[in-house]
Amino acid sequence: MTDSGSELEKAKVNLETSQIPWPELQRFFAAGLAIAVDKQLDLIEVAYQFSIDNKALVENWLKHNLVGPVSDQQAKDWYNDKTEVWAVVVKPWILVQDPNTRR
Numbered sequence: 001m002t003d004s005g006s007e008l009e010k011a012k013v014n015l016e017t018s019q020i021p022w023p024e025l026q027r028f029f030a031a032g033l034a035i036a037v038d039k040q041l042d043l044i045e046v047a048y049q050f051s052i053d054n055k056a057l058v059e060n061w062l063k064h065n066l067v068g069p070v071s072d073q074q075a076k077d078w079y080n081d082k083t084e085v086w087a088v089v090v091k092p093w094i095l096v097q098d099p100n101t102r103r
Helices: 003-015 022-030 043-051 055-063 072-081
Strands: 018-021 034-037 067-069 084-090 093-097
Touching: 003 043, 018 022, 022 034, 022 072, 022 084, 022 093, 043 055, 043 084, 043 093, 055 067
Parallel strands: 034 093
Antiparallel strands: 018 084, 034 067, 084 093
């Protein structure tokens, strides 16, 4: 993808990103589709890399626990606190990031 193509795709991802209360994402968590993104990473960049299937980079993030399935404890905490997370859909995944804490 060209630089202008990648910038256009990142802009599209940015427009599709929004804050949402975690309880509204419970069904995606229950289905194993909610992926937590550590706040040291840029959610838009992570979503873009998922969208272009950059396996090497995603595997590196997984290896270093920077992305991964939302844990049961994290989901419970977010639910109880009614945390608003940043979220973006990269089918089939819902990438989520809590702006206040790390995974």
